[in-house]
Amino acid sequence: MTSLVAATGLLLSACATGPNMQAVSGSYQCGQLSVNVANANDDDLLGVDYQGKRLLLKPKASASGVLYVAPGDHETSFLSKGERATFTVKGQAYPECLQAGALEMPFEATGNEPFWHARVEGEELLFNRPYESGEPEKIALETTVANRHGREFSGELDGEELTLKVARQLCEDSMSGAQFPAQVRLELNGEVFQGCGGDPERLFRGAEWIVEDLAGAGIIDRSRITVEFFDENRFAGRASCNRYGGQYELTAEGVSFDYMHATKMACAPALMNQEDRFLELMSKVKLAAIGRNGELVLTTSEGEEIKAFQSTEN
Structure with missing residues (x-):
């Protein structure tokens, strides 16, 4: 098809x-x-x-x-x-x-209670049924809906009708709390299962995030703290005075920032103190999420938060 x-x-x-x-x-x-x-x-x-x-x-x-x-x-x-x-x-x-509504390929989705897993690649679906374990089954797919909001696929599994609906809306895993860029609805033989899908990296990469708050204390007026996520798990930005960077790892359990390094410029004491505080918080970050207003929220193991919004500058 x-x-x-x-x-x-x-x-x-x-x-x-x-x-x-x-x-x-x-x-x-x-x-x-x-x-x-x-x-x-x-x-x-x-x-x-x-x-x-x-x-x-x-x-x-x-x-x-x-x-x-x-x-x-x-x-x-x-x-x-x-x-x-x-x-x-x-x-x-x-x-x-x-483009609007399109999906990255391969596109993967999962759901919980019961667990299920789907992987769409081209016109084929690799599918682990709810309530069952073992090797995934291959299903020929047809795209029945393609619009700016998402995609809908249909197929047949052992005589049972299967429909997979994908909407490009932020989704939170019901067990881990991890976020994904798409909400997914699986319909199989009259039963409905909900899940999340897509690459979580897409939620964070491609933007320069401007920090506006450090653990509830705001930041110094006209100072600048930024965070950017790049390919090959690299991150970098400005820490107030100096440039910094390192490696990050994003998993279903959270995020970690490692191997951080920074330049060695000297600035006003207040800026240096703010920079030290920011880098200290970054080293303790365990969770990354997109807030209800589109902001990036980085949360430490002690519950302190770094909040940043996308840059609107040219």
Whole structure:
């Protein structure tokens, strides 16, 4: 069976790689990063707008998808594959870019009480039934709904109708409390099971988070503390005076920040004290979550919180 999504992607790719390359256009979400792309009507250039910036990229031959590269900078590129794309700036790869409602592939979802697990890849579902253990079963899927809110898939398992509905809304695991970027509803033979799905990294990566509160004490006026999450489990930012960075690990149980290092500039005593306090709190962080107002909340083992909001600066 050919899904609506797959058919759309094939059509876009076929058109874009023909003798007269057609424009790639649309809005994408690369984790927390919003990207808009459109033909610049100048020598087939592609305009890429993000964070108040604009890149002009030139088309380049590609074995797969439609590739645009910055003149003189092969480490800045936009590779479109229909509703999905890869965006890289000066070697930094953002999370997979998705148009509204699209899902990263493979897409995984789980539910509890009873436990079930589903993995969607292309037109196939690997599925562990509720109440049962053992090897997952393979099911041919058809995409029956594809819109800006999510996707709906249907299939048949041993004569039983199966429906998997995915909505792009924040979801919290009913047992661990871990957050995921999608709510999932599984319907099997008349029974309904709820769960969460998607890559949790997408909730945190792609944004510069500006700290506004340290353990309820606020921060010094006009000072700047930031946190950014990058590929390969790297994080970095400004700690008030100095730049800092390290490695992070995000699991179902929480998050940890390790191997932190910082530059050694000296600033006013008040800023240095604030910086020391921030780095101390970061070393104790055990949980990361998105709050009801879209803020990043990092919670230490002692219950103290660092709160940050996405940067609105260009």
